[in-house]
Amino acid sequence: MELLPTIWFIAIAVLWTGYLFLEGFDLGVGMLMKLFARNNTERRVLLNTIGPVWDGNEVWLLTAGGATFAAFPLWYASLFSALYLPLLVVLLALIFRAVAFEYRGKVDTDSWRNRWDWAIALGSFLAAFGVGAALALTTTGLPLNANGDREGGPMAWFSGYALLGGLAVVGFSLLHALAFLALKTDGDVRHRARQWFVRLLPVLLLPIAAWALAIQFLDGKPWTWAAVVLAVGAAATAWLLARRGSEGRAFLFLGAFLVLGTASIFGAVFPVVLPSTLDSAFDLTISNASSSNYTLGLMSIVAAFGLPLVIAYQAWTYWVFRRRVSAAHIPEAHSFLPAIAAKAFTTKG
Amino acid sequence: MDALEIARWQFGITTVYHFMMVPLTIGLGLVVAVIQTAWFRTGKPEYLRMTKFWGKLFLINFIMGVATGIVQEFQFGMAWSEYSRFVGDVFGAPLALEALLAFFVESTFLGLWIFGWKQLKPAIHLACLWVAVIGSALSAYFIIVANSWMQHPVGVQMVNGRPVMTDAWAVFTNNTALVAVPHTLFGALAVAGGFLLGIAWYHLWRRRHDGVDTVGADGRVIPGEDTRIPGRDRADYSVWIRSLRIGAVVAMISFAGTAVTGDLQGKLMFQQQPMKMAAAEAACHDGTGFSVLSVGNVGSKNCDDVVAVIEVPGILSFLAKGDFTTEVKGVNSLLPEYKEKYGSTVPDNPIYGDRAGQEIQYVPVMEVTYWGFRMMIGFGGLAALAALVALWITRKGTVPESRWLMRLAVFGILAPFGANAAGWIFTEMGRQPFVVAPNPDPSGIDQVFMFTAAAVSPGVSAGELIASLVALTAVYAVLLVVEVKLLVTYIRGGVVSAMPELGHAPTDENEDETPGPDGGSKPADDVLAFAY
Numbered sequence: 001m002e003l004l005p006t007i008w009f010i011a012i013a014v015l016w017t018g019y020l021f022l023e024g025f026d027l028g029v030g031m032l033m034k035l036f037a038r039n040n041t042e043r044r045v046l047l048n049t050i051g052p053v054w055d056g057n058e059v060w061l062l063t064a065g066g067a068t069f070a071a072f073p074l075w076y077a078s079l080f081s082a083l084y085l086p087l088l089v090v091l092l093a094l095i096f097r098a099v100a101f102e103y104r105g106k107v108d109t110d111s112w113r114n115r116w117d118w119a120i121a122l123g124s125f126l127a128a129f130g131v132g133a134a135l136a137l138t139t140t141g142l143p144l145n146a147n148g149d150r151e152g153g154p155m156a157w158f159s160g161y162a163l164l165g166g167l168a169v170v171g172f173s174l175l176h177a178l179a180f181l182a183l184k185t186d187g188d189v190r191h192r193a194r195q196w197f198v199r200l201l202p203v204l205l206l207p208i209a210a211w212a213l214a215i216q217f218l219d220g221k222p223w224t225w226a227a228v229v230l231a232v233g234a235a236a237t238a239w240l241l242a243r244r245g246s247e248g249r250a251f252l253f254l255g256a257f258l259v260l261g262t263a264s265i266f267g268a269v270f271p272v273v274l275p276s277t278l279d280s281a282f283d284l285t286i287s288n289a290s291s292s293n294y295t296l297g298l299m300s301i302v303a304a305f306g307l308p309l310v311i312a313y314q315a316w317t318y319w320v321f322r323r324r325v326s327a328a329h330i331p332e333a334h335s336f337l338p339a340i341a342a343k344a345f346t347t348k349g
Numbered sequence: 350m351d352a353l354e355i356a357r358w359q360f361g362i363t364t365v366y367h368f369m370m371v372p373l374t375i376g377l378g379l380v381v382a383v384i385q386t387a388w389f390r391t392g393k394p395e396y397l398r399m400t401k402f403w404g405k406l407f408l409i410n411f412i413m414g415v416a417t418g419i420v421q422e423f424q425f426g427m428a429w430s431e432y433s434r435f436v437g438d439v440f441g442a443p444l445a446l447e448a449l450l451a452f453f454v455e456s457t458f459l460g461l462w463i464f465g466w467k468q469l470k471p472a473i474h475l476a477c478l479w480v481a482v483i484g485s486a487l488s489a490y491f492i493i494v495a496n497s498w499m500q501h502p503v504g505v506q507m508v509n510g511r512p513v514m515t516d517a518w519a520v521f522t523n524n525t526a527l528v529a530v531p532h533t534l535f536g537a538l539a540v541a542g543g544f545l546l547g548i549a550w551y552h553l554w555r556r557r558h559d560g561v562d563t564v565g566a567d568g569r570v571i572p573g574e575d576t577r578i579p580g581r582d583r584a585d586y587s588v589w590i591r592s593l594r595i596g597a598v599v600a601m602i603s604f605a606g607t608a609v610t611g612d613l614q615g616k617l618m619f620q621q622q623p624m625k626m627a628a629a630e631a632a633c634h635d636g637t638g639f640s641v642l643s644v645g646n647v648g649s650k651n652c653d654d655v656v657a658v659i660e661v662p663g664i665l666s667f668l669a670k671g672d673f674t675t676e677v678k679g680v681n682s683l684l685p686e687y688k689e690k691y692g693s694t695v696p697d698n699p700i701y702g703d704r705a706g707q708e709i710q711y712v713p714v715m716e717v718t719y720w721g722f723r724m725m726i727g728f729g730g731l732a733a734l735a736a737l738v739a740l741w742i743t744r745k746g747t748v749p750e751s752r753w754l755m756r757l758a759v760f761g762i763l764a765p766f767g768a769n770a771a772g773w774i775f776t777e778m779g780r781q782p783f784v785v786a787p788n789p790d791p792s793g794i795d796q797v798f799m800f801t802a803a804a805v806s807p808g809v810s811a812g813e814l815i816a817s818l819v820a821l822t823a824v825y826a827v828l829l830v831v832e833v834k835l836l837v838t839y840i841r842g843g844v845v846s847a848m849p850e851l852g853h854a855p856t857d858e859n860e861d862e863t864p865g866p867d868g869g870s871k872p873a874d875d876v877l878a879f880a881y
Contacts (some may be wrong), residue, residue, distance in 0.1 A: 047881040052464035055415060056457035059448060065422055066445035073437020080426025080433075081806040087427055088817045092824060095416040099828060102412035105881050106835055149430070149808030291438040292513045299442055306449045314457055320468050 004296035005286040008071035011303060013266040015067055019060035021258055026050040026057050028177020030097060030124025033117050042189055043117060044330045049184040052321050054101065056314055070299055074148055074289035075273045082142045082150035083134050083157055090130035097123030128173045129166035136165020139215055139265055141275035144282050151278060168208035175204040179251040186326035194242055201239050212261050219268040227264035231257045353805045355814040356428040363420050365770050366825050370414035372769050375489060375534065376541025377407045378482040380599065389475050395587040398844045405847035409835050413828065428814060431700060432784055432804035439505050439514040440495050447491035454484030490530050497526035500780060501621045502788050502797045512797045525621065528613040535606030538599055539765040543732050545596025546739055548840050550758035552589040553748045562586060562747055570746030579852020580845040588844055593743060597736040604733030619669035622786055624683050624711060625779035628718035630665060632679040639664035680712055687711040691787060700803050713781045721775030728768035735761050
C-alpha cells in the first residue's frame with residue numbers, strides 16, 4: 001500500500017468532512033431563511049450568526065477541490081467532467097448565494113430583500129443537494145470508460161444514490177444549522193431551533209444514515225461498520241443532550257456523528273476513489289489516479305503546516321464572535337443610504 | 350461551433366469577467382489598508398471616512414470576485430478534463446496551495462475585518478485587513494505560477510506521456526511568473542488608482558456644482574459645508590481631495606511598474622514564445638521596427654497583406670532584447686521551425702475528433718494579439734497620462750466646473766480595466782494553438798506541450814457546454830448590472846452611505862435627531878458590527 005496516496009486520501013476525506021461540518025450549518029441556515037425565520041429581524045439574526053464565517057467555510061470546498069486536482073488529477077478530471085450539469089447547478093447556486101449575503105441588506109425594500117432571501121435559501125439548498133449527490137456518486141460509481149470519461153450522455157450520472165446523497169447533505173445541513181442556531185442565538189429563535197432539532201433529528205438524519213449503511217453493505221469493513229454504530233450512538237446522544245438543553249454538547253455530538261459517518265463512508269470505499277459502473281477494471285483508485293510521490297510529498301509538507309494554521313485562525317474567528325446573537329441586537333436597517341438606494345432600484349410595476 | 354470552441358468561449362468569458370473584479374479587489378484592498386493605517390496613526394476623521402467609504406465599495410466588488418472564482422477552479426475538471434489529467438501533477442499543486450494558503454487567509458480575515466470593528470482592538474482590526482490583503486496578493490502569486498507553467502513549462506520530466514514535477518523550486522520560481530506577478534499586481538493597482546481618481550473627481554465636482562465649495566480670486570478652493578445633507582462638511586472635502594491625489598499617484602506609479610515589468614516580460618516572451626512576439630506585431634518578416642499602426646488584413650493567414658503605416662525602427666528589438674538591432678523573427682521564418690518541431694498536421698488521435706489530420710494553425714488570431722497588445726499599452730498609458738493631468742488641474746484644491754471633464758474622469762475608470770483585460774486576452778490568445786506552450790530553451794524540456802484541441806473533456810457534449818455557456822453568461826450579465834447599480838448608488842450617496850452614523854435622512858422625522866457618539870444608540874453589549 002502506498003503511503004503518500006493513502007495520506008492524501010485521508011487528507012481529502014478530512015477536507016470534505018471539514019467542509020460538511022462548517023459549511024453544513026451555513027448552508028442549513030441559508031435554507032432556514034425561508035423555512036424557519038418568521039420575519040425580517042429573525043432573518044437578520046440568522047444571517048448574522050454566519051456572517052463573519054460563511055466565506056471562510058466555503059473555502060473548504062475550494063480546498064477539497066484543489067487538493068483533489070493536485071493529489072488525484074484523474075479523480076478530479078473524471079468526477080468533475082462526468083458531473084458537468086449538476087456541478088454547474090452547484091456553481092450557479094453558490095454564486096447567487098454569495099452575492100445574496102452581501103447585497104441583501106444594501107437596499108431597504110421588502111421586494112429587494114425577498115428576492116435575495118430566495119437566492120440564499122434556494123442557493124443553499126441546491127448547493128447542498130449537488131455536493132451531496134457528487135459525494136455519493138464518487139462512492140457508488142459512475143459510468144466511466146477506460147479513459148475515465150462518462151459514457152451515456154449528460155444525465156448518465158443520475159441514479160438513486162445521487163438522490164440519496166443530495167437528501168443526505170440537505171438533511172444533515174438543516175439539522176446542523178438548527179443545532180448551530182440553538183447555540184448561537186438567544187430568545188425565541190434559540191428556543192424554537194432547539195425544539196425543531198429535537199423533533200426533526202430522526203427524519204433529517206435518515207438519508208445520510210441510509211447512505212452510510214448502503215456503502216457498508218457494498219464495501220464495509222469491520223472498523224467502518226463500527227464507525228456507523230458509533231455514529232448512530234453520537235446522534236442519539238446529541239438528541240438526548242438537546243432535549244436536556246445542553247446546546248453546546250448537542251452540537252458537538254452531531255459533529256461527532258458527521259465525522260464518524262464520513263469516516264465510515266470514505267473508509268469503506270478505500271482504496272477506490274471513483275468506481276466505474278461499466279467495468280471494475282476502470283475503477284479509479286488511490287494508486288492509478290494519484291500524482292507522483294514528489295508532488296504528494298511537497299503538498300504533505302505544506303499541508304502539515306498550513307492546515308493546522310487554518311484551523312487555528314478559523315477557531316479564533318469563532319472565539320471572537322462567540323456571543324449569542326438575538327433580535328434585540330439587530331439595529332434598525334440603515335436609514336439614510338438605503339432610502340436613496342431604494343429609489344434607484346424601485347422600478348415602476 | 351463544436352465542444353472545443355464553446356469551451357474556449359466559456360473559459361474566456363468567465364475568466365475575463367472574473368478578472369474585472371479581481372484587480373479591483375487586490376488594488377483597492379491595499380489602498381484601503383493604507384488609508385486605515387493612516388487613520389490608526391493620525392486619528393483624523395477623514396481617514397476613517399475614507400476607510401469606510403472605499404471599504405464599502407471594496408466589499409460590494411469583492412463578493413463578485415469570490416462568487417465567480419469558484420467557477421474558475423471547477424471548470425478545469427468540468428470542461429477541460431484531458432488538460433487536468435495531463436497537467437495535474439504539476440498544475441494542481443499551486444491551485445491547491447492557493448486555496449490552502451491564500452483563500453483561507455483572505456476570506457477568514459476579511460470576515461474578521463467586516464464584522465470586527467467593535468470586537469477587535471483597533472490595531473488587531475487593522476492587522477486583519479492587512480493579512481487579508483496579503484492573502485489576496487498571495488493568491489495572485491499562486492495562480493500566476495500555475496498560468497506561467499502553461500506559458501513556460503519548467504521543473505518537470507515526461508513520465509508515461511505526462512509531465513511529472515521533479516523540481517518544485519523551478520516551478521514556483523519560474524521566471525515567467527516572477528515578472529508576471531508584479532506586472533499583474535501593478536495592473537491591479539492601476540485599476541484602484543483610476544477608481545479613486547474618477548469617483549473623487551465626481552464628488553469634488555458635485556460639491557462645486559452645488560455651491561458647497563467655491564473658488565477664491567487666486568483660484569484656490571474655499572471648502573464649505575452643506576448642512577442639509579449629512580456628512581457634507583469640510584472633512585468631506587478632505588476625503589475627496591485626498592482620495593483624488595492618492596488615486597492619481599497610485600495610477601502613475603503603477604503604470605511605471607507595469608511598464609518596467611512589461612518590458613521584462615517582452616524579453617522573456619522573445620525567448621520563450623517567439624510566435625507570440627511575432628503575433629503581437631502581426632509581423633510576417635523579420636525586423637526591428639515596432640508598428641504603431643498597421644493596416645490591411647491584420648488577421649489574414651497570409652500575412653503579407655499587412656502593411657505597417659507607421660513603424661518606429663529599432664523599438665521592437667528593444668522590446669525583445671534591449672538593443673536596437675536584433676532581428677526579431679516574423680511569422681514567415683517561425684512557421685517552418687514550429688512545423689518541424691511540433692508537427693505540421695494534427696496527430697491521428699481520436700481525442701482530436703474531426704481535427705485529426707488537419708493542418709495545425711501555429712499563428713494566433715492576429716487581430717486579437719496585435720490589437721490586444723496595443724490596447725493594453727494604450728489604455729494603461731492613457732490612464733497614467735490622465736492621472737498626471739488631473740494632478741495638475743487640481744493643484745489649487747478642486748476640480749473645474751466642467752461637466753464633461755467630470756464625465757471623462759468617471760468613464761476613465763474603465764481604461765485600466767480595459768488594459769488588464771486586453772493584456773490577458775493577448776497573452777492567452779497569443780499562446781494558441783497550445784494550451785501548454787512548448788519551452789524552446791535548449792536546456793528545457795521541449796516535448797512538454799499540449800494543443801488546446803486535445804485539452805477539452807471528451808465525455809462532455811457540446812449541448813452541456815452550450816447550456817453552461819448560456820447560463821453562466823446570462824447570470825454574469827445580470828449580476829454585473831446589479832453590481833454596477835449598487836456601486837453607483839453607494840458612490841452617489843457619498844460617505845454617509847457607508848457611515849449612516851454621520852446623519853439621518855432629512856425626511857425621516859421619527860428618528861432621534863441627535864446623532865449620538867459612535868454606537869451610542871445601540872445596546873451596550875453589541876455582539877458584532879452588523880453588516881448584514
